[in-house]
Amino acid sequence: MTSAAGTATSAMLFPAALFVLAYAAIMSERVNRALVALLGAGLAILAGMLNQEQAIAAVDFNTLALLTGMMIIVGIARKSGLFGYVAIRAAQIMRARPAGILIALPVITAILSALLDNVTTVLLIVPVTMVICSELKVRRYPFLFAEIFASNIGGTATLIGDPPNILIGSAVGLTFNDFVFALTPVVLVILVVQTALNHVIWGRHLHAAGADRQRVMAMNADSAIEDKRLLWLSLAVMAATILGFVLARPLAVEAGTVALIGAAALMLLETIAHPREHHAELVTSALNQVEWVTIFFFIGLFVLVGAIEQAGVLRFLSHQLLTATGGDLHTTALGILWGSAILSALVDNIPFVASMIPLIQELAPAMGGDEAIRPLWWALALGACLGGNGTLIGASANLIVAGIAERAGERIGFMAFLRLAFPLMLLQIAICNVYVVWRFF
Amino acid sequence: MSCADIMTPNPRYVREDDTIGEAAREIIEHTYINLPVVDAEGRLVGLFGIYDLLALLVPRVAVIGNLLPNLRFMSDDDSELHRKYLSLKDNPVRRAVNREAARVYADTPLIEAIRLFCLNHTTIPVVERGSDRLVGMISYWDAARHIVAPKNAAPGG
Incomplete structure (x- = not known):
């Protein structure tokens, strides 16, 4: 049920809505994220967005x-x-x-x-x-x-x-x-x-x-x-x-x-x-040391991303991105670096990266092939990982430290952390910007 | 059978503005597990017990779960522990009171108190419904004595 690259179709609507809903539920943290991802994945299969074989194939077992x-x-x-x-x-x-x-x-x-x-x-x-x-x-x-x-x-x-x-x-x-x-x-x-x-x-x-x-x-x-x-x-x-x-x-x-x-x-x-x-x-x-919540979260997420990929949503979005950057690799890399850093400071970087991967893969043919788009992967990795430094909720490790500190009588306030952390994160991304341009272009 | 029937009425307590040193003396002198802490109106604020006192002497992160496997690596210097106690003994007990401690009402059934003993392994304050004024303390010994050898038991029971 794929569409022509640049056109949004009604067939994209339900998979995109399901993905956005699941994403919002994950971000709200009102329901455990593994349950949201698994139920979302189940709904995607039940609704026929992708069949059983496609769902299994979407899971990255590596x-x-x-x-x-x-x-x-x-x-x-x-x-x-x-x-x-x-x-x-x-x-x-x-x-x-x-x-x-x-x-x-x-x-x-x-x-x-x-x-x-x-x-x-x-x-x-x-x-x-x-x-x-x-x-x-x-x-x-x-x-x-x-x-x-x-x-x-x-x-x-x-x-x-x-x-x-x-x-x-x-x-x-x-x-x-x-x-x-x-x-x-x-x-x-x-x-x-x-x-x-x-x-x-x-x-x-x-x-x-x-x-x-x-x-x-x-x-x-x-x-x-x-x-x-x-x-x-x-x-x-x-x-x-x-x-x-x-x-x-x-x-x-x-x-x-x-x-x-x-x-x-x-x-x-x-x-x-x-x-x-x-x-x-x-x-x-x-x-028992395996964090099964994380593992099942990934399984559900892979299937959800597979569903929107199957519906052509990511191809559509990649086309929009291509139009916005004029197909210029340099601009696209820096856009991904800064965009993913800001977004990863605000939302969970795992679902973000999971949905960005097929989107960037869709860009390869228009940008000279898999080898040519490598800088985009490095830009995504740098932005998504370092963006986590921007806020207290930017990465799991931040929340874990804040949790331990609070229980031990040392409160790490969201705003106090943000005031110092966000500019420092932007500085780190600026260093990455210079590096990406110098190293890969 | 309710908690009021077996509780110790008018228990010893400390006020929240009393010092940790005063509370510590009371706990040690009477070998209490827990001492109720009340405000100026006699309302229960929480409990301050022997474990709360000892927990003040070690780094807090070492007693908030399983985060540190041991403290064997620290220097074995009991004079340092005493110095630490001296540095905090004049602080008001309100700073160290356990406000989350379980409490029961005088009319709470005994079986609920027993459930709390099994979960919390400690004595429980009894408060007046509505006002939260401290009216007694109930211990697992009170419960066990009453059940094993009830005062009004039938002969041979």
Whole structure:
């Protein structure tokens, strides 16, 4: 039921209305987003917008495998106490000086976020950060703000750092290495700039008494480790999995396959040291680390996007975009960069990117083919991931940090965050603008 | 059987403007799990108990769920804990009171109080319906004693 590219047809109306309705329901957060996506997907199939086979074909199983595999690996690794150890050692390397810690912990957050998911990273780093701040008797807000930013900046750097990148990489066939070569350089620049700004805004004013610093220096980082064997196993498997991502193309495997092999290997290594009767319990516990809400949200979303794609809505929209930019790749890339940054600051970037992918794919024939439109993918990834820094609701990690902080007595207000975060996000996108023009045109 | 039948009437309490130090002394002297906190009109504000007192001494993020697996890495310095207590003991107890604590009315059936004991593992304040004025405290011991050996039980029961 596709239409001529530039014409809206009545057949597009119901799929587009269903998508907009589902999108609005997801944004309202009144109903769990996985339920909205699944019910929307079910309605799309029942209404005949796409048949059962088309619905299954619309689901990107590589994305699901990559997310599931990494969730299992991180879920096991976090039990080892690795992250607490790293945070405490980093604070001690900085001689427990608040200004130094304001550099070290966000940099660690960025590195971990590039290799793990952002939410897990902040969940593990923020509590230790708060303990260190409490010992130093310094304000927690600068550290929390810096870690929110670092998680979104670091997550932008790699294929596995942030869900938008996973979606883009999987749909377009971009590898781990492609992301590292294209995005990591600008992410490093942004991280350095943000770290310097953190110092100017807060770091240089933060001071702790000698006795308080001494208490942080006296912390025993080794005691934060819960299970040394598991720590080494986790590190080995994470390193092997990342090597697998690097070698995915020569090995002719998808990143999702690598992640699931890594997850299965770590589950095997974890269980093998225990009596056989505990194996099922340990594997169940590892599988329980998978955030099924996210996985089912993705499944429903893929089908919903498949429905509007099938109806020709995205082809119509891509034609409108082409008309608006005059078919100029340069203008389109910068439009996507800025547009996706602003929108991702306001709405969930996952459904946004999921619907932008087929839309951009539709642009390829008119813009010189798949290779020629690569800058558009990098613009989308940079905009969607970094846009999350713009507001407190821009990314899941932001909300998680705000939630932990509030429960611990430190309120991060929406407007207070916005006043500083939004201009800083715009600065980051301006850096990306320069980079995209310099690197890809 | 209602809560009024087995509660301890006119319980000891602290006012919300009393200090944490005064509340701590009361809790320790009487080995209370919880102490009701009331406002100037005698209305229940919430509870301040031994766990609320101890939770003030550790970083708050360590006691708000499963966010930190342990605090073994921190230096083992009890004089620091005492210093921390001294730094907050003069604060009014209203700053640390648990306002979400469960409460029952005098006419609440005992079985509802038992459900709350099982969920919250703590003593429960009893308030007057409408005014929220504190009228008693009911503990799991009160409930268990009454059920295991009721005063008006039939012989051999």
